[in-house]
Amino acid sequence: MASQTQGIQQLLQAEKKAAEKVAEARKRKAKRLKQAKEEATQEIEKFRSEREAAFREYEQRHMGSRDDVAVRIENETRARLDAMNKSVAAAKDKVIADLLERVICDVKPQLHKNLRLNKA
Numbered sequence: 437m438a439s440q441t442q443g444i445q446q447l448l449q450a451e452k453k454a455a456e457k458v459a460e461a462r463k464r465k466a467k468r469l470k471q472a473k474e475e476a477t478q479e480i481e482k483f484r485s486e487r488e489a490a491f492r493e494y495e496q497r498h499m500g501s502r503d504d505v506a507v508r509i510e511n512e513t514r515a516r517l518d519a520m521n522k523s524v525a526a527a528k529d530k531v532i533a534d535l536l537e538r539v540i541c542d543v544k545p546q547l548h549k550n551l552r553l554n555k556a
């Protein structure tokens with residue numbers, strides 16, 4: 437009976453060692469996954485920064501800086517506003533005269549053509 441107890445003890449110890457090895461393997465796996473995730477994140481950030489730098493270079497080469505674009509838009513807007521103001525100043529008197537002509541009507545009172553007067 438002592439040999440059975442000893443055999444059971446050995447099985448329990450073997451089972452305990454196996455459980456420890458499985459737990460250790462799970463920890464190593466989790467550690468490797470965490471490390472792989474960190475490496476992937478670093479690679480993504482590196483790739484993103486490279487692509488952003490390339491885009492900024494492309495933008496600078498083809499469009500100029502954003503300040504240049506803003507200045508160009510400001511100049512175009514100012515030129516358009518000046519042209520509109522000149523157009524308004526040139527046509528202002530004519531438009532006012534036309535409006536006054538249409539608003540001020542010379543009303544000539546006359547009887548309606550269908551009116552019948554009874555002569556009694």
